[in-house]
Amino acid sequence: MRDSIFALATAPGRAAVAVLRLSGPEAGDAVRALAGRLPPAREARLRRLRGPDGAALDEALVLWTPGPGSYTGEDAAELHLHGGSATVDAVSEALLALGLRLAEPGEFTRRAFEAGKLDLAQAEAIADLVDAESEGQRRQALAQLGGALGRRYGAWREALLEALANLEAAIDFPDEELPADVAARAGAPLAVLEAELAEALSGAERGERVRDGYRIAIIGAPNAGKSSLLNRLLAREAAIVTATPGTTRDVIEAPLLIGGFKVLLADTAGIRAATDEVEEEGVRRARAWAEGAAGRLWVVDSSTSDGAWRLASDAVRAGDLLLLNKSDRPAGADASSATAFASGMGVKVLALSATTGEGLEAVHDAVHRRVGEDLSGGEFPAATRARHRTRLEEALARVRRALAALERPELAAEDLRLAGRALGRISGRIDPEDVLGRIFASFCIGK
């Protein structure tokens, strides 16, 4: 028999209400022990909760959701307590005394997954919804919860199975015309599938960028005005006020909301020829962050003529934006030489004064447009996590191998089976215990 578990489903700390969630075969007995009797299923009732010694613990709203119609598929309940920590502690102690144990992170959703209530991608969507800070993240997670990701992969798996059936027929009933026949019947749909997977993969980073944040690096030589620009943009935008783990000492990441999307704007350490090892490491990290970013704002001091802009120029990519800063001062030779470099690379140029704010509006508009264009898309992205993208890459590689080996149907069929397996792992139940464990461990407790 399974353990019965419980956890605080609301955030810890002082609050009007705190919700304790219970699930497992002993949930009903626990509610009876605390509240006297079970309320009717799925109807909230106000009950006085008592501990094992009969002492009153709280007046609580009790919700009883018997399995299999509950979130976890098991007998489950919610206790809506007064939100003080002493109350939560007292009721938790009573539940422990009744033999329930504290849930691990994500254990409720794990049970829902195991009961077949959700596929793996939907379970991940629940975690993403809990973490969503932007409208873009919320919309994407909700669509994924609705099965958007599972449907895409389901259609691909079906196409794979059809091609596989053709190949298997060829293996089972070999005759002389076979090679041409197989190539005609399995080859054409497989080529379509290959093209679809390749296209999906090329746009796969959109989903990850919505989920993790769209990264924009501010790069440039020291003193170009990078920090001044960051401060200007932060003042202009509604900043998301959460700490970002992974922020390094050398790269300052500021989360913002731009056009409903989460954007991570980073002020990278000034890129220059490093003078010592510590600084060298800082510059290396700045460069790595800037290279992995979706876009770069390249700040150049337009009033100088020393050519310092060249230091950061190798980090610039087509589609980035060159900001000729300090436009309030007379232009130096660097303004025209950096502009010439940028126009040769397909980099748009804007004049700016981070001091006076002149030109800031145009910078802001350009950033908005770029984020919106990159992250909006008609179709649901093929991946919202690196885990999905890896599986997609694996499936594409297998389909390509199968296409190249169609004259040997046994080999091609094996590749297609493995391709199907890779796609199935996105939403399926076929991963080993430790892989699933890792996925659910990233959830919060009580989910």
Ligand code: GDP
């Ligand atoms: P960073 O090293 O690239 O982050 O540059 P900072 O933002 O720290 O700016 C370096 C210096 O340039 C500071 O003294 C700023 O006040 C000054 N500065 C930045 N932007 C402008 C600007 O648009 N006009 C003028 N005149 N000075 C600026």
